[in-house]
Amino acid sequence: MPLRRIINKQLGELLIDRGLLTPEKLEKALVYQRDKGGLIGEIIVELGFVKEEDIAQALTTQYGFPFLPLGNYDINADILSIIPVRVAKQYLLIPVDKIGNNLTIAMSNPLNVQAVEDVELLSGCSVQIFVSTSSDVKKAIERYYKE
Amino acid sequence: MTKNLNNLSLASRGIKYKLRISFYLMSVLPLLVSIYLISSYILPKFGLKIDIALAMSVSIFIALIGFFLIKQVIDRILSVTTEAKLIAAGDLNRKVETDELDEVGDLSEALNQLTTRIRSNMDELKGYGEKTSEINLEIQRRVIVLSSLLQVSSLISQGAKLDDILKLTVEKSRLLANSEIAFLLYREEEEKKCFRIKIVDGPNPNFLLGVEVFLQDEIFSKMIKHNNPLLIDKQSKLPEVAKNTLFEKFHLKNILALPVYLRGGVRAILTIGNMKDDFIYRKEDVELLDVFSKQVAIAIENDLLMSKVEKLEIRDALTGLFNLSYIKSRLQEEIKRAVAYQRPCAFIIFDVDHFKKFYDNFGSLNSEAILKKIATLISSSITEVDRVGRTSDDEFAVILPERNKRQAHDIAENIRKKIEFAFREEDEPVKRLTVSAGISENPLDGVTSEELMTVACEALKVSKEEGRNRVVIFRGANK
Numbered sequence: 001m002p003l004r005r006i007i008n009k010q011l012g013e014l015l016i017d018r019g020l021l022t023p024e025k026l027e028k029a030l031v032y033q034r035d036k037g038g039l040i041g042e043i044i045v046e047l048g049f050v051k052e053e054d055i056a057q058a059l060t061t062q063y064g065f066p067f068l069p070l071g072n073y074d075i076n077a078d079i080l081s082i083i084p085v086r087v088a089k090q091y092l093l094i095p096v097d098k099i100g101n102n103l104t105i106a107m108s109n110p111l112n113v114q115a116v117e118d119v120e121l122l123s124g125c126s127v128q129i130f131v132s133t134s135s136d137v138k139k140a141i142e143r144y145y146k147e
Numbered sequence: 148m149t150k151n152l153n154n155l156s157l158a159s160r161g162i163k164y165k166l167r168i169s170f171y172l173m174s175v176l177p178l179l180v181s182i183y184l185i186s187s188y189i190l191p192k193f194g195l196k197i198d199i200a201l202a203m204s205v206s207i208f209i210a211l212i213g214f215f216l217i218k219q220v221i222d223r224i225l226s227v228t229t230e231a232k233l234i235a236a237g238d239l240n241r242k243v244e245t246d247e248l249d250e251v252g253d254l255s256e257a258l259n260q261l262t263t264r265i266r267s268n269m270d271e272l273k274g275y276g277e278k279t280s281e282i283n284l285e286i287q288r289r290v291i292v293l294s295s296l297l298q299v300s301s302l303i304s305q306g307a308k309l310d311d312i313l314k315l316t317v318e319k320s321r322l323l324a325n326s327e328i329a330f331l332l333y334r335e336e337e338e339k340k341c342f343r344i345k346i347v348d349g350p351n352p353n354f355l356l357g358v359e360v361f362l363q364d365e366i367f368s369k370m371i372k373h374n375n376p377l378l379i380d381k382q383s384k385l386p387e388v389a390k391n392t393l394f395e396k397f398h399l400k401n402i403l404a405l406p407v408y409l410r411g412g413v414r415a416i417l418t419i420g421n422m423k424d425d426f427i428y429r430k431e432d433v434e435l436l437d438v439f440s441k442q443v444a445i446a447i448e449n450d451l452l453m454s455k456v457e458k459l460e461i462r463d464a465l466t467g468l469f470n471l472s473y474i475k476s477r478l479q480e481e482i483k484r485a486v487a488y489q490r491p492c493a494f495i496i497f498d499v500d501h502f503k504k505f506y507d508n509f510g511s512l513n514s515e516a517i518l519k520k521i522a523t524l525i526s527s528s529i530t531e532v533d534r535v536g537r538t539s540d541d542e543f544a545v546i547l548p549e550r551n552k553r554q555a556h557d558i559a560e561n562i563r564k565k566i567e568f569a570f571r572e573e574d575e576p577v578k579r580l581t582v583s584a585g586i587s588e589n590p591l592d593g594v595t596s597e598e599l600m601t602v603a604c605e606a607l608k609v610s611k612e613e614g615r616n617r618v619v620i621f622r623g624a625n626k
Contacts, residue, residue, distance in 0.1 A: 089590075118551050
C-alpha cells in the first residue's frame with residue numbers, strides 16, 4: 001500500500017490559498033451551508049464563486065492528483081462491479097481502470113480519505129486517484145451504472 | 148387389718164345399703180330380741196304360751212311393711228338420681244316425674260326447673276353460635292375478596308400483561324354473589340361504539356364470545372350516562388321486555404354490571420350473573436364489584452401509560468445506555484447525514500461471549516453487574532458524537548458517525564482488548580469474560596439501519612464461529 005499523504009487542509013482553505021476564493025465568499029458559502037445543508041465544494045460552485053474545473057485544477061496542483069476528464073473516457077463495464085452503485089453515489093467516485101492489484105478511480109473530492117480507505121477495503125487493491133469534476137463523476141455514474 | 152376395717156366401713160356404700168342396715172338395726176333385731184324375751188320369760192309367768200312360729204310370722208310381716216315403705220322412698224330417690232345423671236350427661240329434654248309433694252318431689256321439681264333454665268340458656272347460646280358462624284362466613288368471604296383484590300393489585304404493580312390482569316380480575320369477580328359466570332365487555336378504542344366480550348370466566352362460556360353491546364342500547368346507555376350499576380334480579384324494576392332481551396343475549400336470569408370509567412369515558416363493562424330463581428343482589432355485592440371495576444380501570448390506564456412511556460423511552464433501565472428503538476432511529480438519521488455529506492457512518496455490535504454460562508453460574512445480580520461494567524467500558528472508549536446502546540440482554544451497539552470500517556475496526560478492537568483486560572484477573576475461567584464484535588458501514592453495507600444491523604449481526608455470527616473474542620468486519624471470509 002503506497003504511503004498516503006496526510007491531508008488536513010479543508011477545501012475552502014485550499015481555494016483561498018490559491019487565490020480562487022476570498023474569505024468573505026467562503027463565509028457566505030458556510031452560512032448558506034448552515035441554512036440549507038450540502039457540501040461546501042458544491043455550494044461554492046452553485047453560488048458561482050468558483051468553477052468546478054478550477055477546484056479540480058487546484059487539487060491537482062496542490063496535491064499532485066492527476067486530472068481525468070471523464071467525459072472523454074470509456075470505462076470497462078467489468079470493473080464497475082468492484083464498487084457498488086450506492087458507494088459510488090455516496091462518495092461521488094467511479095472506478096475507471098484496474099491493472100493487476102492497482103485500481104484507478106476518479107473522484108471529485110480526493111481529500112475524502114475515508115472514502116478511499118473504504119474502496120481499498122472493498123476491492124483489496126491499492127488505489128490510484130484521479131480528480132474529476134463533480135458533475136462529470138455524477139454523469140458517469142448515471143451513464144455506466146445504468147447499463 | 149386396716150384394709151378389713153375399711154371393708155366394713157359404711158362410708159363408701161350406697162344410701163340403699165345404709166338404710167337397709169339401719170332398718171335392721173332399728174327394727175328387726177330389737178323386735179326379734181323383744182319377742183324372744185317376752186315369749187321366754189314374761190309370758191310363761193302368766194301361764195301364757197305363745198306359738199313362736201306365729202309370733203315370728205307377725206314380726207316378719209310388720210318388718211316387711213316397714214321395708215316396703217323404705218324401699219318406696221329409696222326407689223324414688225334412686226330414680227331422681229338416675230334422671231339427674233342422664234340430664235348431667237346432656238339429655239336436657241328429660242323431665243323428672245313429681246307426683247308426690249314430699250321432699251323428693253320438691254327435689255324433682257327443682258331439678259326440672261334447673262333443666263328448663265339450662266335448656267333455654269342453651270337455646271340462646273345456640274342462636275348466638277349460629278349468628279357468629281354466619282358472621283365468620285361473611286368475614287371469610289370478604290377476606291377472600293380482599294385477597295383477590297390484593298392479587299390483582301400486585302399483578303398491576305408487577306407490570307404484568309393487561310390480559311393476565313383482566314383475566315384474574317374477571318375470575319375473582321365470579322366469586323361474588325353466587326355468580327356462575329363473569330365477563331368483561333371491552334372496546335379497543337374510545338371512539339368505537341361497540342363493546343365486545345374480551346374475557347369470560349365460567350362453565351361453557353363460548354356462546355358469550357360473539358356477544359356485542361352497543362353504546363346506544365337503551366339499558367346500557369342509561370347505566371353509562373348515570374354511572375349507575377345495572378342490576379337485574381327479583382327486585383329490579385326493569386320492564387319485563389328489557390329483562391327478556393338481556394336473558395336472550397346473555398342466557399342469565401340475574402345480572403350485575405358496572406361500567407369501567409377511564410378518563411371520563413366508559414372503556415369496559417364488568418359483569419357477573421347467575422341463573423338462580425328469586426335471587427336478590429345485596430348492597431355489598433354491588434360495592435365489591437365496584438372495587439373490582441376500579442381495579443380494571445387502573446389496570447387499563449396503567450397499560451395505556453406504559454405503552455406511551457415505552458414509546459418515549461430511549462434509555463435502557465439497567466445500564467443507562469440507549470435502547471434498541473433509539474439506536475435504530477438514530478442510526479437511520481446518521482446514515483441520512485452521511486449520505487448528504489459524502490461521509491461514512493459505521494456501526495458495531497458487541498456480544499458478550501458465553502454470557503448464558505455466566506448467568507447460569509452466578510445469577511442475575513452478578514450478570515447485571517458485569518453488564519454495567521461492560522457498558523461503562525464501552526462508553527468510556529468512544530467520543531461524544533458516538534452513540535452506544537444496549538440492544539438486547541448481552542448485546543451492545545455503537546453508532547460511529549464519520550467513521551469508516553477501518554476506523555470502526557480500530558475502535559472495536561480497542562474495546563475488545565479493554566474488556567478482555569478488565570476480566571483477565573478473574574480466578575474462574577467462566578468469569579474471564581470477552582466480547583465478539585461485528586461491524587458494518589454505510590455506504591459499504593447498505594443505506595438503511597436495518598441493512599447495517601443485519602450485516603453487523605452476520606459479521607458477529609462469523610466472529611462467534613471463528614472462536615469468539617474477536618472483531619469481524621465482513622460477513623463472509625471471501626468477501
